Amino acid sequence: MPADPDHDPKTARRDRRVALSVLALVAATVLIGALAPRTAPQAVLAPAQDPACAEWGDGCTICRRTEDGAACSLPGIACTPGAMACLRPTGEP
Structure with a gap:
């Protein structure tokens, strides 16, 4: 089986690392949003x-x-x- 001439292992590794970083950032953002304490709105005389x-x-x-x-x-x-x-x-x- 011949090697793919368009496949560069260094680029593939970097792309994988970028994709995993983006996935980790999204997961961290969702987790922070879910775990952040919620404050009740304060009653103010309108x-x-x-x-x-x-x-x-x-x-x-x-x-x-x-x-x-x-x-x-x-x-x-x-x-x-x-x-x-x-x-x-x-x-x-």
Whole structure:
């Protein structure tokens, strides 16, 4: 049986080593994700629930306290919301 002229043992060994390295990296990433401790989200008083906040938003949607309840704007099509924050306390114009 003649030897394959396109087969280079050094290249094959390096390719095998690269493939095993990638496989080990993927396995380690999955393992870290599975074993990482999970933290419960902390309960924070939302501006909508805070009577001292008249207007709040997340950079995409702005809500205002009215006599009928909260009135909120619609977010833009390419908006990435941030953290909800009070924009205007009650008593300010």
